[in-house]
Amino acid sequence: MAGTPQYIRNLNENLIMDALITQGTMSRADISRQTGLSKPTVSLAIEHLIDRNLVREMGRADNAQGRKATLIRFNETAYYVCGIDIGATRIRIALSDLNGEIIAYRTYPMVVQKAHEPAEATMLELLRSHMNELLDKNHLNWDQIQCIGFGIPGVVLPDSGRIHRIVDPLAGLEEAFSLESLSGAFPCEVILENDVNLAALGEYRSGAAAGYPLFVFFSIGTGTGAGIMVHGQLLRGLGGLTGEIAEMLVDDGRRLEEVLSADGLMQLANLHLNSHDELLEVADSDSDVDADVKGHVVTDDLHRHLTPEKLFEAARRGEVEALEILKQYSQKIASALRQISVVLAPDLIVLGGGVGGNGDVLLPLLRQIISEQFPVQPQLICSKLGEQAVVTGAVQVAIQQTMLNLQQEAME
Numbered sequence: 001m002a003g004t005p006q007y008i009r010n011l012n013e014n015l016i017m018d019a020l021i022t023q024g025t026m027s028r029a030d031i032s033r034q035t036g037l038s039k040p041t042v043s044l045a046i047e048h049l050i051d052r053n054l055v056r057e058m059g060r061a062d063n064a065q066g067r068k069a070t071l072i073r074f075n076e077t078a079y080y081v082c083g084i085d086i087g088a089t090r091i092r093i094a095l096s097d098l099n100g101e102i103i104a105y106r107t108y109p110m111v112v113q114k115a116h117e118p119a120e121a122t123m124l125e126l127l128r129s130h131m132n133e134l135l136d137k138n139h140l141n142w143d144q145i146q147c148i149g150f151g152i153p154g155v156v157l158p159d160s161g162r163i164h165r166i167v168d169p170l171a172g173l174e175e176a177f178s179l180e181s182l183s184g185a186f187p188c189e190v191i192l193e194n195d196v197n198l199a200a201l202g203e204y205r206s207g208a209a210a211g212y213p214l215f216v217f218f219s220i221g222t223g224t225g226a227g228i229m230v231h232g233q234l235l236r237g238l239g240g241l242t243g244e245i246a247e248m249l250v251d252d253g254r255r256l257e258e259v260l261s262a263d264g265l266m267q268l269a270n271l272h273l274n275s276h277d278e279l280l281e282v283a284d285s286d287s288d289v290d291a292d293v294k295g296h297v298v299t300d301d302l303h304r305h306l307t308p309e310k311l312f313e314a315a316r317r318g319e320v321e322a323l324e325i326l327k328q329y330s331q332k333i334a335s336a337l338r339q340i341s342v343v344l345a346p347d348l349i350v351l352g353g354g355v356g357g358n359g360d361v362l363l364p365l366l367r368q369i370i371s372e373q374f375p376v377q378p379q380l381i382c383s384k385l386g387e388q389a390v391v392t393g394a395v396q397v398a399i400q401q402t403m404l405n406l407q408q409e410a411m412e
Contacts, residue, residue: 012037013045014407020074025058027069053078079146081402083394086152088169088222094391095134100399104138123176124185145188146402149394151195152177153223158240161192167223191397197234198393200227203350205396208384212348216340221353224257259332262308262355269311269325312358330365341376352383
């Protein structure tokens with residue numbers, strides 16, 4: 001087929017599509033100059049693209065002289081894609097047009113089924129129900145959805161699309177979230193990827209890391225992980241395991257995830273608070289103990305039903321014990337960042353996740369440690385996309401696959 005008139009015509013159409021996506025609204029003469037194609041060739045290709053609903057005419061240009069040229073633009077609403085972030089506690093869904101503009105965003109609680117219930121079928125029904133609701137509210141149907149990108153907090157095996165090492169709250173749902181299961185549950189193409197990799201992609205395309213040649217997205221939340229991008233490409237490595245820093249071991253032999261996750265932070269906080277209570281009991285019985293020790297009274301709020309959110313809020317209020325806990329915690333984060341920095345020497349590290357996203361508290365502490373102790377000192381910032389980082393990356397991979405499919409359809 002290569003070299004036939006139809007093949008060449010399809011190549012021309014794809015070239016024109018690329019120009020319109022990159023440049024925006026253009027006249028046929030503009031497209032001819034941009035692509036190097038003749039005006040008759042451009043006109044013929046445009047008519048075929050209009051028939052496919054991939055481009056549309058937008059009225060006349062505001063020419064200073066002569067006949068007003070008709071403007072052409074890529075039809076970003078010809079189809080839609082979705083990005084779904086399957087988190088340990090939340091499901092986040094974004095609906096996007098083909099330009100990556102998110103037109104609807106919803107969050108839902110993650111409901112993990114009881115052991116006696118059919119977890120796989122129930123979870124897939126739940127996801128499908130959420131998608132149906134989102135489509136109905138936006139007056140769309142499944143025929144208009146080309147692809148869904150899923151982000152999962154686990155290792156996605158490249159060859160099989162199966163899940164390995166999923167975060168603990170979702171343990172037992174590996175089969176439900178496999179590529180095979182998801183593909184069978186949705187009437188469109190499905191892409192499955194590690195959530196932190198997608199967050200890194202999202203930050204690179206439209207977030208804090210735009211334009212950086214080498215950066216690391218470091219996510220700290222229910223789990224921990226890193227997404228590493230070099231010149232716009234994700235590093236995957238053997239078995240897709242690049243960035244699985246959760247498996248790093250710290251000095252006492254524990255996995256890094258046990259130390260830095262939300263649970264690890266709570267263990268550190270409770271250990272510190274219990275030790276502080278014992279010190280106060282000694283201080284109360286010894287009148288000679290420094291008054292400052294007696295004065296460091298821990299608030300009831302910090303003791304009662306402690307959560308990472310409450311701890312960070314207490315730190316923002318300036319509570320001494322909360323600040324001390326987070327200083328110790330920052331030292332542990334810094335130890336991991338140091339190892340990453342000396343191995344990769346990234347230009348930038350972006351902190352994200354439910355815990356790592358508290359940049360107003362963590363960044364000043366970490367930057368001081370970096371400036372004083374690191375032989376390699378990357379820039380350290382917080383995620384710009386926040387909780388939407390994963391779905392933004394999922395949308396991007398879904399758009400990439402959709403555009404590839406549309407180009408291939410033209411070649412058939």
